[in-house]
Amino acid sequence: MKLSRQDINIIVKNSNLNSQQIQDLINDEIKPDQNSWKVFISRALLLLGLAFVVAGIFFFFAYNWDGLHKFVKLGIIASLIVASTLFSIRSNVNDLVKKILVSFAALMVGAFFAVFGQIYQTGASAYQLFLAWTILIVIWCFAVDFEILWLIFVALVHLTFGLYYEQAVDKNDPVLFFCIHTIISSVFIIVFYKYKFSKPEWFFKILFFVLLGFVSVGAALSFGSNSKFIIPISLEYFIIFYFVGRHGIVKKDIYYLALLLISVQIVVSSFLLNISTDVGMFFAICIFVLAASIGGIYSMKKLIKSWNE
Amino acid sequence: MNNLNSILFVLTEVKNRNSATQYDENEIIAQVQSHVTHKSTTVFKIVSIVGGLLSVAAFLSILFISNIFNSGFSMLTLGVLLYFSSIYLGIKSSQLYLDSLSFGLYMSSIFLIAIGLKEFDLKEIQISVIISILSLTTISIVKDYILIYISILIFFISLTIIIFESEIENILQPALAILVWIIVLLMSNESKVLARRNGLSLRFGPIVSGLTTVVSMGIIFVLRLGTRTEPDTLIAFSTIVIIAAFSYLIFTELEQRFDKLDKNRLIMYTVIGGLALVPSIFCLSIPASIVILFLGFIFGHRMFFLLGILLTIYCIGQYYYNLEFTLLTKSILMFITGLLFLIIYFVVNYQRNESTS
Incomplete structure (x- = not known):
């Protein structure tokens, strides 16, 4: 197990290591080795090269855009989609490159719809564009199973619903809005866990962050509102609180517990502000937030110690 | 505890190599047990x-x-x-x-x-x-x-x-260049700073993080400021100073990591690295953000690395957006730049495959 900077600081403080010995420690434990350098340079050159070439192509078509025939416009984007997907199924292509190519094709699907809407002026609402885009890339998401593509897909689903709520639903209830976003986020997390897609932990951290964000904002907005969905959002909050807390304890990862702490501080502060906005209440909020931070960190530290034993 | 075992194992190895090494094992155990993990x-x-x-x-x-x-x-x-x-x-x-x-x-x-x-x-x-x-x-x-x-x-x-x-807003860009040099020198000489065991060594972590955050904020600030405040020679000079910092960083790291490389090749790679940044001579934000990216990669700071990536993408995008050329000229410039990177990629990969086979 490689040492961290904190470990090296402890060693330095409690030893008589000279600068050369410390440098050797840093070289062996912290800095990248030769292989990491080669991989880094190689990937950086590839990504920069692709990004600049693609950007150059986009700028070229932007320059000529107005003069192009509508079939040429659509044909260019369709060709990009076909070319990148065909190239990705070649066996001699690196796995990561395949996934990036399919992700690129997925983004081009959105561009295709945007250009289609621009040319034909169909009068369709924005959410219909995003809905079609989302549906068309589902199979690729399952086939490629790439975290970045999945995140794009999750973002598209949220965006589609958000636009649908704004444009098609005749309700002005922010609590309902966040209630449904919370359910969407929860479904994603459950599906990813249940079907055991091998995902890195950072992927789930992002999803949980989004989930807690939606439910916390929804709960905070529910205080003092006359929405019919106060009870559902409150139930959601408590259920998610329990499951995120349990997940953090099972995974022995303090990140989830820290998210819960921040969520509680926001929600309870909103609740208190809804009761009153006089000096006494602000004082109470100030004390509560500080006490929650101090108490929360103290408790989490003790928990980490118990995990390490 | 895996962490503690790793520390003690490393210290034993160091002591085996140099018998004059002394360390307080009990204090180290106590501090590791009382400290939470880095994450x-x-x-x-x-x-x-x-x-x-x-x-x-x-x-x-x-x-x-x-x-x-x-x-x-x-x-x-x-x-x-x-x-x-x-x-x-x-x-x-x-x-x-x-x-x-x-x-x-x-x-x-x-x-x-x-x-x-x-x-x-x-x-x-x-x-x-x-x-x-x-x-x-x-x-x-x-x-x-x-x-x-x-x-x-x-x-x-x-x-x-x-x-x-x-x-005196003109000094913002040279000041940013000096800050970049300070961070590069501090991080390149981290072991020397830590070995002194003085006030600076105790505050090394937050100082480096703070200065990197300041440079990042400065990069965005200077980019948004545009060419409102200074003549181009001052920007060019500041950019050259930052490119020199980048070259110094690359040179010292390659020298340590690739000890089989001869001096001429080392200098060649350093010069190529520096020259690659010369096209951005009137936009010091790009080389400054690339320095942050490399600092994050070389010294194992994941946050700096991510920050460097985001800043580089933003600065390059903003640079091309601000260029007073037609879209056609911009597209040709980008396309040629992209092709150059891809050619270098294939050459580097070909050489790697040749050397492994």
């Missing part, structure tokens, strides 16, 4: 800052409602009291869970002192000088990570205000 420390710092900011907002609301903002003397007195309280807490307490409190007290004190001084009709430049002195004092006295980090940000924000009030 958790980052999480706790974020929780402390969020908690501190929320409490500062609530506290300032109290002051606003109770009309303390109407009296400069009250604000100044309260600010000074809170400042000394935060410093005391920063010195006396090494407990992670009190970081929120010390951070909240410190931020409130700076805010109150600044507003209080304003009520006494002091000019912005005078207030900024006082605030920068306070932040430097904090850095030199306390050892608390968050207080030092925030003090560095406050110091450089005050400095920027002084620069703008004095109407």
